[in-house]
Amino acid sequence: MLKIVSAKVIITCPGRNFVTLKIETSDGLTGIGDATLNGRELSVASYLTDHVIPCLIGRDAHNIEDTWQYLYRGAYWRRGPVTMSAIAAVDTALWDIKAKAAGLPLYQLLGGRCREGAMVYSHANGTTIEETLEQAISYKEMGYKAIRLQSGVPGLKSTYGVSGTKLFYEPADADLPTENVWSTEKYLRSVPALFEKAREVLGWDVHLLHDVHHRLTPIEAGRLGKDLEPYRPFWLEDTVVAENQANFRLIRQHTTTPLAVGEIFNSIWDCKQLIEEQLIDYIRATVVHAGGITHLRRIAALADLHNVRTGCHGATDLSPVCMSAALHFDVSIPNFGIQEWMHHTKETDEVFRRTYTFKDGMLHPGEMPGLGVEIDEKLAAKYPYKRAFLPVNRLEDGTLYNW
Ligand code: GCO
Numbered sequence: 001m002l003k004i005v006s007a008k009v010i011i012t013c014p015g016r017n018f019v020t021l022k023i024e025t026s027d028g029l030t031g032i033g034d035a036t037l038n039g040r041e042l043s044v045a046s047y048l049t050d051h052v053i054p055c056l057i058g059r060d061a062h063n064i065e066d067t068w069q070y071l072y073r074g075a076y077w078r079r080g081p082v083t084m085s086a087i088a089a090v091d092t093a094l095w096d097i098k099a100k101a102a103g104l105p106l107y108q109l110l111g112g113r114c115r116e117g118a119m120v121y122s123h124a125n126g127t128t129i130e131e132t133l134e135q136a137i138s139y140k141e142m143g144y145k146a147i148r149l150q151s152g153v154p155g156l157k158s159t160y161g162v163s164g165t166k167l168f169y170e171p172a173d174a175d176l177p178t179e180n181v182w183s184t185e186k187y188l189r190s191v192p193a194l195f196e197k198a199r200e201v202l203g204w205d206v207h208l209l210h211d212v213h214h215r216l217t218p219i220e221a222g223r224l225g226k227d228l229e230p231y232r233p234f235w236l237e238d239t240v241v242a243e244n245q246a247n248f249r250l251i252r253q254h255t256t257t258p259l260a261v262g263e264i265f266n267s268i269w270d271c272k273q274l275i276e277e278q279l280i281d282y283i284r285a286t287v288v289h290a291g292g293i294t295h296l297r298r299i300a301a302l303a304d305l306h307n308v309r310t311g312c313h314g315a316t317d318l319s320p321v322c323m324s325a326a327l328h329f330d331v332s333i334p335n336f337g338i339q340e341w342m343h344h345t346k347e348t349d350e351v352f353r354r355t356y357t358f359k360d361g362m363l364h365p366g367e368m369p370g371l372g373v374e375i376d377e378k379l380a381a382k383y384p385y386k387r388a389f390l391p392v393n394r395l396e397d398g399t400l401y402n403w
């Protein structure tokens with residue numbers, strides 16, 4: 001038995017907030033898991049410290065599935081981002097420990113490699129189409145095979161995905177939520193122009209992606225998908241809010257543009273209908289918000305039955321611990337699609353020493369036993385938590401809308 005003897009939550013802000021769970025076992029092995037929930041970080045920290053950690057002490061670190069069930073079924077209150085992020089952190093840390101105990105990189109315990117590495121996409125953005133494409137060209141030169149394009153909308157002061165700092169885009173930008181203004185009409189006029197120009201400038205040998213960030217109705221999404229078909233996007237992401245999974249039927253009736261969704265999903269129940277009815281092409285749930293590696297594998301297995309591939313969320317609010325776990329998962333499953341990857345700041349990469357590397361458009365998880373990422377606790381302590389919220393979004397007449 002590999003007894004859990006202690007566990008603690010580490011909160012740090014090396015450029016943005018991260019919450020990390022560290023578990024220690026009787027033989028001195030430690031494991032870490034990401035528990036970051038952007039804009040709601042302290043709720044997961046409290047859930048772990050006050051309600052989960054006391055139940056972990058004395059348990060066998062090897063019994064990952066049983067611990068998962070214990071925390072999910074045992075809490076009585078199921079699902080939700082706070083609960084599932086906390087469970088994910090425990091699950092990830094236990095997989096880290098198990099792989100270290102075996103002396104193997106985690107992907108070996110998940111069945112070994114299915115591919116060389118994980119193809120990643122990065123974010124090109126700018127206030128104008130020209131600026132966005134300039135950035136896209138620089139990503140292409142860095143070797144990226146897939147690029148997400150987001151551009152400012154003429155007539156709107158700011159919009160999702162367009163940042164001042166480019167490489168390190170971070171939407172949780174203020175002590176209280178900032179307010180954006182949205183117009184679907186203006187937006188729908190601008191995106192086809194961006195893609196038309198993008199194909200002219202970038203050619204056809206690079207995958208192009210776009211994130212709508214839940215801002216359309218199903219029929220509007222159908223129209224946008226249709227308008228973009230000539231430019232063959234890799235995917236159109238989060239076109240509509242997804243609480244009502246049946247919404248996607250209408251979109252599907254109108255377009256063959258591939259659809260991706262799931263970064264805010266936290267359980268298999270959030271995507272069951274979408275997958276079973278083949279209403280989507282890519283499922284974007286990731287380790288930290290969807291119950292850890294154990295649960296994400298279950299989602300991927302269901303998706304595989306229905307020709308749905310994965311495309312794990314990988315924005316800057318997913319810490320290098322989550323990113324590393326996602327990469328081990330990505331290389332080990334048969335139905336991998338693509339992995340999102342945004343660069344973390346230098347400070348973040350110093351706090352989280354990671355072994356994954358980028359080469360020729362792919363990320364590679366590395367060969368270190370475990371996840372291949374360690375947290376420098378001393379350095380982490382130098383960056384105290386700083387409250388930061390995601391923005392909210394209003395229509396031009398002031399109506400509160402989806403961000
Ligand atoms: C993405 C996402 C992010 C989220 C952010 C919220 O596709 O990367 O939409 O930009 O908005 O991760 O915390």
Ligand code: MG
Nearest residue numbers: 211237238263
């Ligand atoms: Mg997104």
